[in-house]
Amino acid sequence: MFKGLQQKWKVSGWQLLLIITTFALGGSLCGYSGRKILGLFAIDSSLPRVILYLLLITLLWPLCVLIISIPLGQFAFFKTYINKIGRRIFGKRRQTTDNKPQEETTTVHRPSSFVRIAIFASGAGSNARAIINHFRNSPAVKVALIVSNKPEAGVLKIASTENIPSLIIEKEKFFRGNAYVDELKEKGIDFVVLAGFLWKVPSALIKAYQNKIINIHPALLPKYGGKGMYGAHVHEAVIANKETESGITIHYVDELYDHGSIILQAKCEVTENDTPESLAGKIHTLEHLHYPTAVETLLTKH
Numbered sequence: 253m254f255k256g257l258q259q260k261w262k263v264s265g266w267q268l269l270l271i272i273t274t275f276a277l278g279g280s281l282c283g284y285s286g287r288k289i290l291g292l293f294a295i296d297s298s299l300p301r302v303i304l305y306l307l308l309i310t311l312l313w314p315l316c317v318l319i320i321s322i323p324l325g326q327f328a329f330f331k332t333y334i335n336k337i338g339r340r341i342f343g344k345r346r347q348t349t350d351n352k353p354q355e356e357t358t359t360v361h362r363p364s365s366f367v368r369i370a371i372f373a374s375g376a377g378s379n380a381r382a383i384i385n386h387f388r389n390s391p392a393v394k395v396a397l398i399v400s401n402k403p404e405a406g407v408l409k410i411a412s413t414e415n416i417p418s419l420i421i422e423k424e425k426f427f428r429g430n431a432y433v434d435e436l437k438e439k440g441i442d443f444v445v446l447a448g449f450l451w452k453v454p455s456a457l458i459k460a461y462q463n464k465i466i467n468i469h470p471a472l473l474p475k476y477g478g479k480g481m482y483g484a485h486v487h488e489a490v491i492a493n494k495e496t497e498s499g500i501t502i503h504y505v506d507e508l509y510d511h512g513s514i515i516l517q518a519k520c521e522v523t524e525n526d527t528p529e530s531l532a533g534k535i536h537t538l539e540h541l542h543y544p545t546a547v548e549t550l551l552t553k554h
């Protein structure tokens with residue numbers, strides 16, 4: 253049963269545990285608050301009491317579950333879940349009373365209502381995967397395209413398993429042609445997310461997507477940024493300099509390497525025992541935690 257739920261909601265085992273805990277605690281909070289509020293009304297007869305109680309817990313349940321989901325880090329999941337239930341209930345109810353076809357009565361999120369993002373990546377694509385997972389059920393944001401300069405990049409396998417269109421780009425056209433701007437516009441791309449993309453972004457693309465291209469860097473910029481500072485080189489330099497902390501930087505992309513204004517930074521400790529590999533692991537954990545939510549905040553909360 254748990255495996256089935258995991259597949260249905262496309263979550264990890266750990267997240268499923270947190271979701272079930274949220275349901276349990278949210279349900280208890282809802283029952284408790286319902287009884288407290290019921291106590292404020294002086295109703296003796298049992299049928300109206302039961303009806304009022306049922307009404308109260310129906311109204312309180314979404315609120316209680318959302319409140320509990322915040323400290324357990326499951327707010328995004330429950331927001332989408334409750335929205336879906338709402339759409340189902342209210343969509344269907346109107347359909348039966350108005351007797352109109354379903355398209356006119358339910359909220360249909362047509363592709364044009366999504367913010368369509370393209371993820372540019374040259375490597376394994378673990379950040380791309382985290383972003384795809386995060387927006388899988390999103391009514392607002394859609395990962396519409398994966399772009400890579402490397403035909404053998406792991407990220408392209410992810411795109412194919414996830415049925416996301418992909419585009420392999422060529423150097424000549426990227427740097428001396430139109431930087432694929434026409435193709436991106438044709439595919440309705442609104443926002444570009446770089447996730448381990450190793451080519452510099454040409455100015456034609458930056459101009460076409462002003463303040464709409466962001467990048468993640470595996471260190472605390474402005475330190476350990478610039479040409480040649482990518483992947484293991486960054487972590488080796490951090491360890492060689494005996495830094496006691498490192499982290500991630502999410503920033504807008506401008507015409508210089510790792511230079512645009514900073515959106516978010518998060519830190520982790522660097523210990524004497526850390527190797528470039530162990531530090532890369534810590535950095536990846538931070539990236540997967542923060543990059544998807546940073547994209548969501550930029551695209552939906554402004």
Ligand code: GRF
Nearest residue numbers: 375376377378379448469470
């Ligand atoms: C990440 O560490 C990111 O900070 C850097 O490239 C790496 C990409 O990793 N820009 P992955 O391909 O997403 O696993």
